[in-house]
Amino acid sequence: MQIYKMLILLMLVAAPGYAKQRQPLDLRTSPTTCIYEPADAFCEFDLNINFDTSDYDELCLEIPQHPKFTQCFNNKNRVSKRLHFQTISNITIKVVDPKAQKIVAKKTVTVGQYQQKSYRVKRRFGWSL
Amino acid sequence: MKYIFKKFVVLILVTFAASLHLSVYSQDNVHLVETNELNLSVSVGFGGLENPLIDAKNTLLPVIPHLSYYGDKWYIEDFSIGYSLIEEPGLIIDLFTDFNEDGFFFELNGLENFFITSQIPSGPGKNGGLPSYAKPIERKVSYLAGVSILIPNEFATLKFSHLRDISGVHNGYETHISLSKVYSLFSGDLALELGAKSKDDKIANYYYMVRPGEFLTRISSYSINTIYNSHMKLAYWRKITNDWALDLQLTRTRLDSELAATPFIKQQYYYSGFIGFHYRF
Numbered sequence: 001m002q003i004y005k006m007l008i009l010l011m012l013v014a015a016p017g018y019a020k021q022r023q024p025l026d027l028r029t030s031p032t033t034c035i036y037e038p039a040d041a042f043c044e045f046d047l048n049i050n051f052d053t054s055d056y057d058e059l060c061l062e063i064p065q066h067p068k069f070t071q072c073f074n075n076k077n078r079v080s081k082r083l084h085f086q087t088i089s090n091i092t093i094k095v096v097d098p099k100a101q102k103i104v105a106k107k108t109v110t111v112g113q114y115q116q117k118s119y120r121v122k123r124r125f126g127w128s129l
Numbered sequence: 130m131k132y133i134f135k136k137f138v139v140l141i142l143v144t145f146a147a148s149l150h151l152s153v154y155s156q157d158n159v160h161l162v163e164t165n166e167l168n169l170s171v172s173v174g175f176g177g178l179e180n181p182l183i184d185a186k187n188t189l190l191p192v193i194p195h196l197s198y199y200g201d202k203w204y205i206e207d208f209s210i211g212y213s214l215i216e217e218p219g220l221i222i223d224l225f226t227d228f229n230e231d232g233f234f235f236e237l238n239g240l241e242n243f244f245i246t247s248q249i250p251s252g253p254g255k256n257g258g259l260p261s262y263a264k265p266i267e268r269k270v271s272y273l274a275g276v277s278i279l280i281p282n283e284f285a286t287l288k289f290s291h292l293r294d295i296s297g298v299h300n301g302y303e304t305h306i307s308l309s310k311v312y313s314l315f316s317g318d319l320a321l322e323l324g325a326k327s328k329d330d331k332i333a334n335y336y337y338m339v340r341p342g343e344f345l346t347r348i349s350s351y352s353i354n355t356i357y358n359s360h361m362k363l364a365y366w367r368k369i370t371n372d373w374a375l376d377l378q379l380t381r382t383r384l385d386s387e388l389a390a391t392p393f394i395k396q397q398y399y400y401s402g403f404i405g406f407h408y409r410f
Contacts, residue, residue: 117163117164118163118164118165119161119162119163119164120161120162120164120199120204120213120216121159121160121161121162121216121221121279121281122159122160122161122162122197122199122206123204123206123209123211123223123225123277123279124197124206124207124209125160125309125320125322125364125366
């Protein structure tokens with residue numbers, strides 16, 4: 001009987017916490033990679049960012065590589081942003097819960113320069129023994 | 130000897146000229162190397178250099194280190210440094226440096242400090258096994274610089290080079306000509322090379338003319354004209370993994386008859402070679 005009571009008590013305590021479990025934030029970014037030609041000085045592209053805020057009171061979008069870009073959203077179900085970049089380094093997109101001071105989603109856009117391998121004729125085949 | 134040498138060179142040139150109409154250049158008969166990448170590697174196995182000098186010891190080479198780097202114009206291949214004036218698919222013209230090989234016959238003890246671990250006797254000399262030299266023979270290793278012309282072709286690769294001593298040892302000249310062909314064999318590359326080298330009288334006399342007091346027996350004075358050596362080389366290379374490859378080389382060199390007749394030389398032909406594994410770091 002004691003065990004039965006304890007189980008009910010445990011269920012009552014755990015149930016509210018379980019109910020508050022959120023689904024992971026579905027952060028979608030595009031493109032995921034930008035490769036630029038050796039002749040170009042940087043990679044230039046429009047970055048599309050989409051995520052849903054319905055599970056949160058407030059969420060902030062932070063992009064450290066984009067000068068001073070921090071934008072917060074309240075009670076808005078769907079966030080859709082389009083940002084223009086000219087960069088030679090990777091872009092990190094973070095979605096932060098400001099109340100919990102926690103990063104709830106993070107994506108990286110990889111930026112790289114196309115390195116065309118070049119070859120020359122080897123002048124010697126082994127040692128001149 | 131000069132007649133044989135000329136015939137040999139003409140054979141190389143005619144064979145190559147006859148092949149020129151066959152095709153334009155492709156990647157055949159050359160080995161390509163990635164540019165701007167330092168290649169450090171080591172060959173481990175069994176190798177050796179037969180020393181044609183009288184009373185000299187053959188040299189064992191169980192470990193052979195390699196270093197190469199090809200930039201956009203410059204390149205380094207072990208001890209050779211080069212700069213390409215022209216590098217087109219069918220024609221490569223380089224300025225380059227390299228060691229003269231004759232000096233190493235006399236000064237292999239210096240190399241021993243780097244990577245040669247042992248030397249073995251090469252058999253009796255011309256006087257039946259008794260020492261020939263009255264004192265250690267001193268000849269310096271010389272370093273050369275010159276120009277080379279490489280003509281890759283679908284049939285073979287023709288190489289011509291002309292070098293001069295820049296180390297002030299003998300101020301002599303060398304001219305090399307070779308024809309090499311690469312075949313695909315058992316997923317590897319088999320390379321065959323025929324070559325000839327001429328060395329002027331300054332080189333020949335610096336290394337191979339007897340100086341007073343060097344030999345125990347009395348040697349009549351002589352001088353040597355330009356010498357013409359020739360060689361055949363066979364090399365096989367097969368990649369096993371990204372880091373390891375099978376490495377096989379064998380070269381047979383024929384010395385000029387006039388050179389072979391000098392008291393320094395005990396045999397007109399000598400071999401050098403290596404069989405083992407190549408590891409790239």
